[in-house]
Amino acid sequence: MNETQIVTNERTSAPLVGILTGSPSDLAVVEKARTTLEELGVPCELRVLSAHRTPDLTLEYVRSAEERGLEVLIACAGMAAHLAGVVASNSQLPVIGVPLAAGPLSGLDALLSTVQMPSGVPVATVAVDGARNAGFLAARIVARKYPDVRERLQAAAAVEIKRYEDIATDNQKPPTS
């Protein structure tokens, strides 16, 4: 399989969110962004594209993203994580960075590389391995334009609130034994 085209979701509608990651070794974590977006009904695509190993392919993808209809880009990378910065400097789309806990520094290196961007080239950086929140944030961005996504986000939040209310209620019950 071509590593630059590892996963495309099966939706018929055009992707709104492009997810990039620097290595096939990242995919176990990065897939969480894709599944989150799919749960929320946001069409997306996932590509393995490296700022270091495949710079030309990465730039080609990023520079054509907006005209292909993408509205948000999620860039995930570990260690010397330059991918999100390169993406943000080659597109005016909003970019969400996901630092990954690869290598001996457990993601601190990627966190600093991703978050410390110069003024005018922003990367909205989520937590180390925060691929699920990257999906939620991308969905919140596109929800400004697509009310059905906003409704799904509200429904997902309501499920979580109910779950924690149930836990709190259970905690207040006296022990059975």
Ligand code: RP5
């Ligand atoms: C980063 O370096 C990748 O995103 C990955 O997290 C890490 C290791 O990359 P590979 O050696 O697996 O290509 O660029």
